[in-house]
Amino acid sequence: MSPPSSVAHQKLKHHVHHECLRAFKTAIPLIISFIPFGMMLGAQAKIKDMSWLELVLMCGINFAGGSEFVAIGLWQQTPPLLLIVCMTLLVNCRHILMGVTMIPICRRQPVRKMLLSFFLLCDETWALSLQDSYRRMEEGYREPFSYPHYITIAVSFYITWIITALLGIIIGPMLGDLTQYGFDMAFPAVFIVLLRGMWNGWRRGIPWIGSLFVACAVHLLIPGQWYVIAGAITGLLIVLCLPPSFFEVDHA
Amino acid sequence: MHDSLINHHAFLTILCMGLVTYLTRISGYLLLRNKNYPRLIRVLEILPGCVMISLVAPIFVTGKLSDFIAAILTILTAMRFSFLVTLIVGIGSAGILRHFLPMVLH
Numbered sequence: 001m002s003p004p005s006s007v008a009h010q011k012l013k014h015h016v017h018h019e020c021l022r023a024f025k026t027a028i029p030l031i032i033s034f035i036p037f038g039m040m041l042g043a044q045a046k047i048k049d050m051s052w053l054e055l056v057l058m059c060g061i062n063f064a065g066g067s068e069f070v071a072i073g074l075w076q077q078t079p080p081l082l083l084i085v086c087m088t089l090l091v092n093c094r095h096i097l098m099g100v101t102m103i104p105i106c107r108r109q110p111v112r113k114m115l116l117s118f119f120l121l122c123d124e125t126w127a128l129s130l131q132d133s134y135r136r137m138e139e140g141y142r143e144p145f146s147y148p149h150y151i152t153i154a155v156s157f158y159i160t161w162i163i164t165a166l167l168g169i170i171i172g173p174m175l176g177d178l179t180q181y182g183f184d185m186a187f188p189a190v191f192i193v194l195l196r197g198m199w200n201g202w203r204r205g206i207p208w209i210g211s212l213f214v215a216c217a218v219h220l221l222i223p224g225q226w227y228v229i230a231g232a233i234t235g236l237l238i239v240l241c242l243p244p245s246f247f248e249v250d251h252a
Numbered sequence: 253m254h255d256s257l258i259n260h261h262a263f264l265t266i267l268c269m270g271l272v273t274y275l276t277r278i279s280g281y282l283l284l285r286n287k288n289y290p291r292l293i294r295v296l297e298i299l300p301g302c303v304m305i306s307l308v309a310p311i312f313v314t315g316k317l318s319d320f321i322a323a324i325l326t327i328l329t330a331m332r333f334s335f336l337v338t339l340i341v342g343i344g345s346a347g348i349l350r351h352f353l354p355m356v357l358h
Contacts, residue, residue: 057263085269096279099280102281189343192330195330198300208301
């Protein structure tokens, strides 16, 4: 290798290393928020008499917490395949929306690479990547999507999820209910902080408030995870019904 | 089959779950990747917030006063402080309030 390209290689390596470290630091609060959920999942799998291999495979192949809680709720010695698959589709419908919102950010990325990385897309990875890309966009980067940043976050959540689920199936029943210590507040707390970062004035907040109210109402009235879809669609309708000029933001 | 770690049917169920989930992850991106509606851009700027706020909505309506107060405290903290501080206040206040305020709203 010629010296100049080796220097460039060194620089790239340093850049990737820096991005990974930065991503890991941002991911820490969310990694903490995964622990109670993963352990709760494992503890419930234990109650349903699932084997550790089944649990690990479910976490590793599916990797979408909400649908895994539902599947374990329906689990039997011979699991009802069609019911579980349909419920998985309903619970994970929101991923379609997440994929759509990623489009403007990863426009320059090769399609095949994105299709592979979408395997690891979950609520939290999506939220952190989006936030980071918006920030990079404002700072004037040509490419808003940072691939090493995304992958570091995604892989660290993936590993955390599997390990905490395993811990749950082994020691979960001994710990009792983690929610009594408030650990389940980690998930909303993280999202509230992310929303604060995306806040862009009251006008753009109106669809959010609409989403919040409808999601609360639907959660009270209809069992299951319909509230996510109902809230998102309400926000979508509000945006479509108001004239585009209503949402203009002064970037002064 | 009881002693084995996994049976064929369970494995197939898990595999199908994974497939369906992966399809939801890529379908939005695949379908709309090359489209360019001006309205879509506007929607895409605001929709992520709508999804996120819908995901956290249940915490406001658990029916427990303690959870509601903890959620409000978390929002107030988030407005001024960092990620980790908000996380600590959120978990701490929920844990403490649930212990001392086991009051049910409805």
